[in-house]
Amino acid sequence: MKRWFHRLRGLLGLGTLGGFLGAGIGGGWFLVESLMGGPEVFMLSLTALASIWGLLGAATGVGFGMLLTATSGRRRLEEVSLWRAGFLGAAAGAVCPLLAASLIVGSAPPLGIGLWFVGIGGCFGGGLGAGLLQIAKGAQDAEHLPSAEADRFPKRSNRGQTL
Numbered sequence: 001m002k003r004w005f006h007r008l009r010g011l012l013g014l015g016t017l018g019g020f021l022g023a024g025i026g027g028g029w030f031l032v033e034s035l036m037g038g039p040e041v042f043m044l045s046l047t048a049l050a051s052i053w054g055l056l057g058a059a060t061g062v063g064f065g066m067l068l069t070a071t072s073g074r075r076r077l078e079e080v081s082l083w084r085a086g087f088l089g090a091a092a093g094a095v096c097p098l099l100a101a102s103l104i105v106g107s108a109p110p111l112g113i114g115l116w117f118v119g120i121g122g123c124f125g126g127g128l129g130a131g132l133l134q135i136a137k138g139a140q141d142a143e144h145l146p147s148a149e150a151d152r153f154p155k156r157s158n159r160g161q162t163l
Helices: 002-036 046-072 082-105 111-143 147-151
Strands: none
Touching: 002 046, 002 111, 046 082, 046 111, 082 111
8 A cells, every 4th residue: 555655646746747847838938929929819828828838747747657657567666767767758748748738629739739749748758757767766775875874974063163
């Protein structure tokens, strides 16, 4: 049961991180569109674009986590390769935004916009998937430091020092 709680916590963390990153992308899109004088027909507010992209990012983060969990079997974190995480991140980044955008709009997007979603999402997803796995491995290594490593750095004392 504890294992499932760890997986659920990881999925929620990936969804939250993906949501924040997606909201940042949506906010950046708004700024670029505002500065470049984009068409008024497609001009949405900052909160609308950030919310839409935040939902797409959250769906992508959860999709990546589910793919990684489903395809990793009983592998431990240190046994999962960066290539595997990058490939699964690219798959989630390419497919999840396209599906979520289709559900939001109610139909499949036009081919040009769909390819844009797939290309940009796949690139971001691949890089983020490999990067997040590397961060998680580093955090796990730091969490399991032997106690001898902690004693390597002497503690300083303030006794005997005057101001």
